[in-house]
Amino acid sequence: MIAATDIVSSYGRKRILKGVSFAALRGECVGILGANGCGKSTLLAILAGVLKPQGGTVLYGGQTAWGSSAGRTERKAAPDGRAGQGRGGMRCDRELIRRMTGYVPQENPLMPELTVYDNLRLWYPDRRTLDAELAQGFLSLLGIGAFCRMRADKLSGGMKKRVSIGIAMAGSPPILLLDEPSAALDLVCKADIRTYLQAYLERGGTVVITTHEESELALCDRLYVMKDGVLRQVDSRLRGEELVKLF
């Protein structure tokens, strides 16, 4: 489902990712661990199409999302523009990335002045689809219906995270990219998100998750540790001190 090969990314002169490669199959959960600032979020942002890599390829379902032979030329710099400096030969198929992936960044992407419903409405193609999702789809599983008329700036951290996942699920993408989804959440909320991810995986979805939470590691079929810009697969049964030693 996902095949990333030799991904290279820099911030200024600092090399963040030095040829990262990994793969994830359908219905599989891949966990990426590492110390703060090691490049986990950069990797996820590249997979989500919001950062431009300097090299490498990313394939979704066998189609090139990032690479020198992707469907559409990446004419504009990526929003953060960091990777756009230096080499400009990378091509991006935004439509493919948008169709195939849902992205949950660390911060919530909500507009605080609008209600949850209006925020979701921005990302869902029509009202009917959104209402159906709220009634019996993934959004109902996240429990968003209970607070969908509340203003976004009145929500708790856990509610915001649920809505963020709900936004990422617009269009029912087969791949979900989550950047530390449980950071700063209470235990109940963490458990709910875990249950939700479990359900998503059971329905055949693919998850790439960066996390420090041991409970979320239990969901992962494969674990990778990122250190000095290099991604290394480790035994998925490792926990606690044994894992920390690898950082």
Next chain:
Amino acid sequence: MGYRIRYLAAELKKTVRGFPLMLLSAAALMLFIGGAAFGAARRMEREPLAVSVDIGIVVRGDERTTRMALGYVESMESVAGLCRFVQVSEEDGRRMLAEGDLAVLVVLPEALVEGIMDGRNPSVDIIFPKNARLEAMLFRELAVSGAGLLRVAQAQIYGADDMALQYGLEDELSVMEAEIDAYNLAFALDRLAMYDDETISATGRLSVAQYYAASGIVLFLLLSGMAAYPVMQPESAACRRQLVRAGVGVVWRNFCRWLCGFFYLLCLVSAVYLLLRVLCLCAPQMAARLRDILMGGGRRGEAGIRLGMFLLVLAAAASFHCMIYSVSKSRTGVILLIFLLSTVMVYLSGGFVPAVFLPTAVRSAGAILPTSWLIRACGGLFAGHGAGMGRCAALLCLYAAAFGVSACGLEHVRNRRGQ
């Protein structure tokens, strides 16, 4: 419906929902500006508008004839309307001059009148203060040109005398002197000009009330951007990333923000207009007076042109707000920037003190600022748009576009820095 249209709809919804709060903030701002304007107007009313120059006169010796001549000059209508002679001792006069109580000090010598009559022509000392005010500067110019004229007249008369003596034409001398006098007097003062009615105003073809109403509107529109935070604030970095994923780029986002800002200003102005209409219904006499003051000199009609120009003003102001909100991330920063830039630009453009009273360098700088053209366009609402309307409209479009491009550029730079 595509992401772009849905984004625009979300932004408009934000504007509509945030409008009551923004309207309240703008009302508080208007009260503040209105209070300041009212205070300034009251102060202007208290101060006499006509220039009255206090001139200190020192008469050396107890000269009865000099005092009589002085009384005669002082009682002349043309002099009394402009000057007030204050007879002082030389010591007091110099002190009052230094303190700014006198515009100029004239020291008349002993036997002035006799000296004029017997041809000795004793000199009169005219002392100006070191830091001359406007009246003193005017007086100095008049004195210098008057002295120059006298010198020429005297040279002509002495020349005529010498020539008449040399060629034995003493009998013709009185005729020659009369002609020279007539020529110089005609040159010095066109008596009919005293009865001409010509208004020269620092506010151009606008009345003072119209001018300050126009600059007040511009200042209010620019400052009301401070209340537009819910509409104009840029999205969080996470939201921006999601929008970029969905193909909603910097240009479209800024266009939507500009459109919402424009919509907000339009609603704001409409609300103020409605409020004024209601007040006018309640107090028709006051309304008639207000209409007379503001629209008195204006041409009727041109409603379409006035509306068009005003919409351009709103567009340029919204574009200015867009740019400022792209510069600063924090609300405090935005408020400070809008306040400082707006007040400084309006000042430089002559919004507080008409530009003709400002130093040349400031006037030159003010002329190229957008606020100058905004004030001009708003002035046209009251007095009608003159021949320069096309240029004014083109420049407003240009400024709006420049602000918009700057906003996009600034946000692009911020995105590159990952902010």
